[in-house]
Every structure is written in structure tokens, then in C-alpha cells.
Amino acid sequence: MGWKFSDDLPIYLQIIEAIKTDIVSGKYRSGDRLPAVRDLAFDAGVNPNTVQRAYAELERQGLVQSERTSGRFVSIDEGKIEELRKDISNAYIRDLFKKLKDLGMDDKTIRDVLSKWRDE
Amino acid sequence: METLVCNGLSKTYGSVRALDHVDLKLEEGKIIGLLGPNGSGKTTLIKLASRLLVPSEGEVTICGLKPSPETKAMVSYLPDRNYLPDWMKTGELLEMYSDFYDDFDRSRAEEMLRSLNIDEQMPLKKMSKGTKEKVQLILTMSRHAKLYLLDEPIAGVDPAARDYILKTIISNYDETATVLISTHLIADVENVLDEAVFLKEGKVVLHQNTEELRETTGKSVDEYFREVFRC
Numbered sequence: 001m002g003w004k005f006s007d008d009l010p011i012y013l014q015i016i017e018a019i020k021t022d023i024v025s026g027k028y029r030s031g032d033r034l035p036a037v038r039d040l041a042f043d044a045g046v047n048p049n050t051v052q053r054a055y056a057e058l059e060r061q062g063l064v065q066s067e068r069t070s071g072r073f074v075s076i077d078e079g080k081i082e083e084l085r086k087d088i089s090n091a092y093i094r095d096l097f098k099k100l101k102d103l104g105m106d107d108k109t110i111r112d113v114l115s116k117w118r119d120e
Numbered sequence: 121m122e123t124l125v126c127n128g129l130s131k132t133y134g135s136v137r138a139l140d141h142v143d144l145k146l147e148e149g150k151i152i153g154l155l156g157p158n159g160s161g162k163t164t165l166i167k168l169a170s171r172l173l174v175p176s177e178g179e180v181t182i183c184g185l186k187p188s189p190e191t192k193a194m195v196s197y198l199p200d201r202n203y204l205p206d207w208m209k210t211g212e213l214l215e216m217y218s219d220f221y222d223d224f225d226r227s228r229a230e231e232m233l234r235s236l237n238i239d240e241q242m243p244l245k246k247m248s249k250g251t252k253e254k255v256q257l258i259l260t261m262s263r264h265a266k267l268y269l270l271d272e273p274i275a276g277v278d279p280a281a282r283d284y285i286l287k288t289i290i291s292n293y294d295e296t297a298t299v300l301i302s303t304h305l306i307a308d309v310e311n312v313l314d315e316a317v318f319l320k321e322g323k324v325v326l327h328q329n330t331e332e333l334r335e336t337t338g339k340s341v342d343e344y345f346r347e348v349f350r351c
Contacts, residue, residue, distance in 0.1 A: 002311070008338045009334065042287055042290055042291055045286065045311055046312060047312050049314050
């Protein structure tokens with residue numbers, strides 16, 4: 001039902017990740033209104049309190065602002081969104097290096113492989 | 121505020137102890153899973169809360185009141201079997217619910233029936249099992265109750281109908297109500313639950329927030345359940 005979640009992480013963290021990706025990818029732009037708690041809960045097939053918790057955390061991180069009557073909006077602070085893009089891409093790169101190292105490659109080999117891959 | 125409270129609640133059938141000194145507090149605004157294998161006491165607990173059974177020991181209260189006609193007016197109960205006369209048409213059922221329950225929201229029920237293309241002229245006995253269960257759930261969830269007791273609402277229907285049923289539950293309870301769902305199909309319901317209560321041989325062996333459970337065990341509720349109840 002709804003979104004796919006992995007078993008080993010709390011769902012609110014996975015919702016936070018999904019929304020962050022949507023913000024960085026431009027699905028939700030700066031100043032866009034986010035879905036209402038109940039609508040997102042319905043879509044994702046999760047408990048509304050879980051969505052509430054994810055939104056609260058996004059607010060705390062300054063990525064989302066709530067207006068008392070009209071809902072929640074993606075931050076208009078472009079710097080914040082750029083920062084988020086960096087965080088997410090750094091996490092991917094860290095993960096990539098870790099996986100390649102687990103395959104037994106050293107830093108130099110990895111760099112060689114990456115530059116070769118880019119050239120192709 | 122607590123909607124359902126059990127204090128040392130026990131029920132014995134002859135020499136069988138179906139519930140064994142259960143202490144439980146369920147808060148408002150929560151969807152709670154009552155999870156346990158067959159014969160663990162889930163239905164007994166629900167029947168005690170809906171006043172179909174009386175405790176052998178201890179007590180259960182709903183919004184501070186002992187089960188009575190007054191609490192029945194606040195509790196919307198979906199039994200684990202077909203309980204409606206099957207010759208009745210959907211339209212007649214709406215009529216009956218409006219007569220019985222002051223908190224029944226007929227227009228909400230009609231809207232849900234329409235969205236499923238269920239004909240108000242069709243009698244229950246002509247419906248498939250899945251459709252029948254959906255009609256019963258729609259009637260149950262269309263009441264503005266304080267406590268919803270849903271006994272195995274998704275057993276015996278296909279996965280698409282399960283999704284529909286769970287989404288109906290998410291979109292229809294309000295923040296001052298509590299929903300208690302009993303089931304052994306944990307993987308299907310766990311994402312909509314705030315809290316999980318594990319029943320084992322009539323005893324509560326766990327009552328925890330589901331997100332906390334995932335965080336501390338690194339497992340889904342379903343996986344954790346399989347561990348606790350391994351045969």
C-alpha cells in the first residue's frame with residue numbers, strides 16, 4: 001500500500017528523506033505548499049501522526065515553514081536548499097567510496113576508475 | 121486523555137484463561153494494533169470493551185465509564201464475522217444505522233459507497249466477500265465514535281481491498297478518537313499504527329510506539345512479532 005518503506009528504519013525518517021529528495025530535485029520548489037498531513041498519510045499509506053512528526057522535524061531543520069492557517073511551505077531560503085543538495089550528494093559519494101573500498105579498491109584506483117567513467 | 125483502560129482485566133471460559141490480568145491504557149488520537157496469534161485473547165478483549173462479555177475479574181472502562189448503554193453510544197464495533205442480516209440492501213442498512221446511532225454520518229457513508237460503485241439496491245447476500253466487508257467497515261467508520269474496535273478488518277480480503285480498508289481507516293478517524301485494530305496480518309497494517317500491543321496467551325507482553333520499536337530493534341513490527349512468537 002502506498003509508498004515502499006524499508007523495514008529497519010523508522011518511517012518518519014524515511015518520509016523526511018523522500019521529501020528532502022523531492023525538494024532538491026525540484027518536485028517541490030521553494031515556496032511551494034506541501035500536501036496536508038492527512039493527504040500525504042493517505043498517499044503514503046501511513047499513520048497521520050507519523051507524517052506530522054516528519055513535518056515537525058523538517059520545520060526544525062528550517063526546510064519547511066508552517067503558516068498557521070494555510071499549511072506548510074518549502075523554505076524560501078535558497079541557501080538552505082543548496083546546502084541540502086550538498087548534504088545529500090555528499091552522502092551518496094561517501095556511500096559510493098565505501099562500497100568500492102569494500103570491493104577492495106584503494107583511493108587511487110577509485111579515482112582512476114571514476115575519471116575513466118566520466119570520460120566515457 | 122485515555123479512551124480505553126483495562127485494570128487487571130481477566131476472562132475465563134470454564135478452565136480456560138482467555139485474558140489474564142491485562143493492564144492497558146489506550147490514548148485518544150491513536151491507531152493501535154492489537155496483535156497476537158490465534159487464541160491469544162484479541163477478540164475476548166474487544167468483546168469485553170464492547171460489553172458483549174463481562175469480565176471474570178478486573179475492569180475495563182471507556183472514557184472513564186464502565187461498559188453500559190452510554191459507552192455503547194461512543195464505541196463503534198466491527199465484529200470478526202458478518203453480523204448484518206444478509207437479505208438487507210445497503211440502503212436499508214443506512215436507514216438502520218441512522219435509526220440506531222445518533223453519531224452516524226449518513227452522507228459520509230453514502231459518499232464512500234458511491235466511490236466504490238456499490239449499488240444501494242443490492243442486498244448483502246449478492247455481494248462478494250470483499251465487498252461485504254467493505255460495506256461493514258464503511259458503516260462502522262461512518263460513526264463519529266470515540267473508540268473504534270475493529271476485529272480482523274482485513275482478514276479474508278484481497279490486497280487491493282486491504283489497501284482500501286486501511287486508507288478508509290486513516291481518512292475517517294478524528295484526532296479525539298482511538299482506533300483499535302486486531303489482526304495477525306501485521307505487515308499489512310503496521311505502517312498505519314501508532315502503537316502495537318502484543319498479546320500472548322492472554323497477557324500483554326509488549327505495548328510500544330511502533331516507530332520506537334523499529335528504532336530500538338532495527339526490525340519491522342512484523343519481523344519482531346515473528347521473533348517473539350516463534351513456534
